[in-house]
Amino acid sequence: MPLPPGVSAKDFLAVLRQFEGVVGKEWVFSSDEDVELYRDSYSPFWHEPEDPVPSAAVAPDGVEQIQQIVRIANKYKVPLWTVSTGKNLAYGGSAPRLSGSVVLDLKRMNRILEVNDRNHYALVEPGVSYFDLYRYTQEHGLNVFIDAPDPGWGSPVGNTLDRGGGHTPLRDHFSTLCGMEVVLANGDVVRTGMGALPNAKTWQQYKYGFGPYVDGIFTQSNFGIVTKMGVWLYPMPEMRFSGTVSVPKHDDLIPMVDTLSYLMNSNIVLGTTRVSSPVIGQARDAELIALRAKPGGASIADLEDYLKRKNLPYWSIELPFYGPTEVVPAQWAFAKRKFSSIPGVQFRDGATTKLPPSAEDLAKVANTVPLGVPSLAIFASIPRNSYGHIGLSPITPMTGEAVFEVMDVFDKVFQEMGIDNVGVVPAGTYYPRSFFFLFVLPTEHDVEKNRKMRAAFKRLVQLGAEHGWGEYRTHLAFMDDVANTYSFNNHALLRLHETIKDALDPNGILAPGKSGIWPKQMRKARA
Amino acid sequence: MSRLRLLLALLAAAVAAAAADPPSAERGRAVYQKWCTPCHGTGLGKPGTAAAAAHGVKTPVLEQRQDLSQKMIESAVRKGTGIMPRFRKTEISDADLAAIVAYLVHK
Numbered sequence: 284m285p286l287p288p289g290v291s292a293k294d295f296l297a298v299l300r301q302f303e304g305v306v307g308k309e310w311v312f313s314s315d316e317d318v319e320l321y322r323d324s325y326s327p328f329w330h331e332p333e334d335p336v337p338s339a340a341v342a343p344d345g346v347e348q349i350q351q352i353v354r355i356a357n358k359y360k361v362p363l364w365t366v367s368t369g370k371n372l373a374y375g376g377s378a379p380r381l382s383g384s385v386v387l388d389l390k391r392m393n394r395i396l397e398v399n400d401r402n403h404y405a406l407v408e409p410g411v412s413y414f415d416l417y418r419y420t421q422e423h424g425l426n427v428f429i430d431a432p433d434p435g436w437g438s439p440v441g442n443t444l445d446r447g448g449g450h451t452p453l454r455d456h457f458s459t460l461c462g463m464e465v466v467l468a469n470g471d472v473v474r475t476g477m478g479a480l481p482n483a484k485t486w487q488q489y490k491y492g493f494g495p496y497v498d499g500i501f502t503q504s505n506f507g508i509v510t511k512m513g514v515w516l517y518p519m520p521e522m523r524f525s526g527t528v529s530v531p532k533h534d535d536l537i538p539m540v541d542t543l544s545y546l547m548n549s550n551i552v553l554g555t556t557r558v559s560s561p562v563i564g565q566a567r568d569a570e571l572i573a574l575r576a577k578p579g580g581a582s583i584a585d586l587e588d589y590l591k592r593k594n595l596p597y598w599s600i601e602l603p604f605y606g607p608t609e610v611v612p613a614q615w616a617f618a619k620r621k622f623s624s625i626p627g628v629q630f631r632d633g634a635t636t637k638l639p640p641s642a643e644d645l646a647k648v649a650n651t652v653p654l655g656v657p658s659l660a661i662f663a664s665i666p667r668n669s670y671g672h673i674g675l676s677p678i679t680p681m682t683g684e685a686v687f688e689v690m691d692v693f694d695k696v697f698q699e700m701g702i703d704n705v706g707v708v709p710a711g712t713y714y715p716r717s718f719f720f721l722f723v724l725p726t727e728h729d730v731e732k733n734r735k736m737r738a739a740f741k742r743l744v745q746l747g748a749e750h751g752w753g754e755y756r757t758h759l760a761f762m763d764d765v766a767n768t769y770s771f772n773n774h775a776l777l778r779l780h781e782t783i784k785d786a787l788d789p790n791g792i793l794a795p796g797k798s799g800i801w802p803k804q805m806r807k808a809r810a
Numbered sequence: 811m812s813r814l815r816l817l818l819a820l821l822a823a824a825v826a827a828a829a830a831d832p833p834s835a836e837r838g839r840a841v842y843q844k845w846c847t848p849c850h851g852t853g854l855g856k857p858g859t860a861a862a863a864a865h866g867v868k869t870p871v872l873e874q875r876q877d878l879s880q881k882m883i884e885s886a887v888r889k890g891t892g893i894m895p896r897f898r899k900t901e902i903s904d905a906d907l908a909a910i911v912a913y914l915v916h917k
Contacts, residue, residue: 310900317899320888324895342900372895390900410900414848435848649855659848660855665893672893 284318287338287361287383295338298359298385302341305351310391313339321369321386323378325671327726327733327740327760335378335759337364340386346510350470352387353508356792357468363387364794365508367409367441370434373674373723374445375759380796381805387508396511397487400425403516404461404487409440409509413657427516428638428655430454435657440512444502445756448713450653452553452605453517455714457502462486464511465501468788473507487513503756504780505794506787520605523654525633526615528622529596533583535625536598537683540710542621543600544681547712551614554603554653558686558710561595562586565703568593601633603653664706669725672706673736673760675743677752679710679718686710689720692750693743700739719755744768759796766799781806833905838913841906846872849894861892872914880911 286295302311312318321337328334338361343349356363364384369377377386393410398420405416405427413431416439420427430449432442443456453459462476476492477483490498501507530539536558546552562581566572574581574589581589590597602618604611615632622628636644640654650660665672679685686709697705706723713719722743724736741764744754748768757765769776780800784791791802849858850872862870869875887907890896902910 312899316888320896320898322896324890325893340898369898369901370895376895377898388898388900390898414844646853651855658855659857662849662857662893663855663860665857670892671895 284313284315284338285336285383287359287385288381290359290361290383294359295361298355298361299339301355302339302352302385305348305355306341306343310342310344311339312341321377321388323376323759325372325376325673325726326378327673327737327758329670329726329728329733330730331733333760335375335380335382335384337379337386338383340388342388342391344391346464346466346472349387349466349508349510350472353466353468353792354470356385357470357790360790360792361385362792362795363508364797365389367438367444368412368436370412370436370438371441371445372434373672373758374756378759380759380762380794384795389508389510392510395419398423398425398427398516399487400427400516400518402488403427403518404513405439405516406462406487406511406513407439408511409438411440412436412438413442417655417657426519428519429657430456430459430517430655431652431657432456433652433661434659435652436659439514440509443512443514444509446502447756448555448719450555450603450713451517451655452520453515454555454712456514457499458715459515460498460502460512461488461490461515462513463498463501463509465507465509467507468790468793472510475501476513487515500783503798505797505800506783508793517605517655519655520638521608522606522611522635522637524604524611524615524635525601525653526604526618527599527601527631527633528618529599529629529631530625531591531597531627532587533597534683535627536686538625539598539600539622540681540683540686542618542625543602543712544716546602546618546621547681548716551604551617552602553605555711555713556601556603557708557712559599559601560597560709561590561593562597563690563709564707565705596629605638665723665725669704670728671726672723673726673740673758674756675720675722675724675740676755676757677720677747678714678755679720679752681710681712681716681718685718688750689752692746693720693722696739696743696746700735700742702736702739714755720752762796763799833908833912835909835913835916837906838909838911841902841909842873842913845897845902845906846910858894875914878914880915883907883911883914 299311299313318337318339321340326334341352343352362381362384364379365387366377367389389409391410392408394408395411396406398405413435417429430451430453432447432449443460446457448454462478465473475498477489478486479492501509566575574585604614619630636654645651645656651658679689704725708721710718726733744764754765766777784800785803791804795802795805849856852871859870887897887902
């Protein structure tokens with residue numbers, strides 16, 4: 284395995300011995316076999332030299348151990364790449380951005396310090412998974428509702444730090460963050476918000492404390508190592524209901540999305556939904572395949588006619604409602620009234636689930652995440668015959684016009700570049716006030732296919748930026764590309780990030796390259 | 811609901827109790843329940859089970875298979891297979907892995 288850049292074999296051996304002195308020999312991993320486990324299982328660089336390889340991994344069990352590790356890393360200028368549960372698949376998993384980094388594996392720090400169901404929050408360490416948190420609430424009979432991202436093996440700390448999203452009312456995970464503990468590169472320990480007040484009584488109830496609000500700078504960044512985090516939970520709702528709205532014409536999407544926006548921004552529709560259409564994504568119906576194969580592709584009139592003959596809507600949106608049993612039916616009735624001005628609109632009642640769900644209810648659904656129960660069901664929707672995937676996820680306005688434009692622009696590139704087998708989640712509402720598109724691009728153990736996919740990915744990042752759509756998060760391989768698209772005023776934001784980086788971490792030991800932020804001694808190589 | 815809670819409590823207790831034991835099928839069952847069933851268990855929403863079924867495996871739930879070997883299990887856990895990623899030793903230790911093998915192969 285590689286050495287950390289600029290570190291001699293002799294010094295690295297000394298580092299490993301000192302790490303062993305801190306955490307115990309059992310928790311320092313340096314054999315090829317053990318380090319291999321930290322590589323990205325979904326790498327888009329499989330079999331290529333660019334595939335990042337750590338030099339070793341170290342797994343502390345507490346804040347004091349982390350303080351000692353960063354002091355050793357500073358002394359020898361060894362880069363550390365922090366992971367929580369290490370399951371950030373599609374974004375790099377537990378692999379570092381920079382080969383030769385030592386992975387700081389926080390999986391052993393898996394204590395659930397508090398779950399409070401009077402004020403509805405949790406205080407957790409980074410190694411706690413959503414599965415762990417759910418089990419804890421069940422074992423203790425707590426009246427809280429977990430908003431998990433699609434794979435439940437991720438960590439509330441890690442997912443919130445990467446600004447991930449879920450499916451239920453508290454789906455924008457950064458918005459649930461309330462207080463954190465951070466080890467800085469110099470070993471100092473900081474508590475944010477009310478946590479800075481010794482004996483604070485409201486660390487997880489009031490986010491801001493006093494003075495500048497700094498929590499955001501520790502997300503998607505390399506400015507510190509987060510060792511504790513408060514996250515708000517939702518009070519257990521009485522029920523979940525979903526109702527589907529469908530419209531027949533292509534242009535109906537514009538008033539449909541405007542109405543959706545009204546309902547979501549009014550907190551009437553609570554939860555993640557998406558726009559769907561039988562004519563988006565991979566076609567399986569022979570007639571639709573033939574229509575698309577026409578010179579110039581299928582026209583809107585062709586598709587409207589096709590859907591009318593098949594008795595299918597052009598667009599559908601499944602609306603999730605969470606709340607009291609008296610209120611949810613009234614919310615659905617109100618939503619139907621708001622959509623009813625669209626000619627030909629149709630409504631269909633979906634499932635009603637009393638919450639918390641019973642074991643019988645859970646057994647009836649493939650994906651339990653919208654019911655507040657973490658799951659891995661999402662992996663069933665990954666493109667077949669792939670060895671993983673990466674996600675291209677532009678954020679766009681929440682308008683019908685944006686949906687038309689995104690699908691048109693991105694589809695053309697996929698067709699031109701011969702990229703098929705792409706999964707599409709169009710116009711999701713994982714975050715308030717905007718749409719989140721997800722294009723799932725398969726990664727394979729085939730160098731040429733991965734090269735083609737990466738070229739398409741880079742082109743789409745650039746093309747999206749030219750249209751004003753930025754990526755919300757990205758895989759290690761594209762962090763520089765995405766950071767460079769946020770280039771207003773000669774990359775003023777990236778320059779600010781670099782100024783903070785230099786001040787907090789002058790030796791550049793924390794996660795070099797994360798989100799395109801490199802320590803000053805490595806920036807020349809980037810340019 | 812209370813039945814589900816009870817089952818989860820028993821599972822947690824089993825994992826905790828089993829952690830101190832030498833590798834055994836009993837410990838393997840607890841580790842398996844925690845790490846493997848979300849993907850390879852019975853019922854809906856189990857992608858590993860669904861993938862095995864799609865590949866023509868007659869008994870796609872791992873616990874019910876008779877053809878698993880130590881080598882197959884160790885390779886899947888440490889090297890991954892298909893979209894199943896590798897598992898690190900901070901997740902599934904060597905002792906845990908041996909216990910899973912004991913449970914699935916020598917049950």
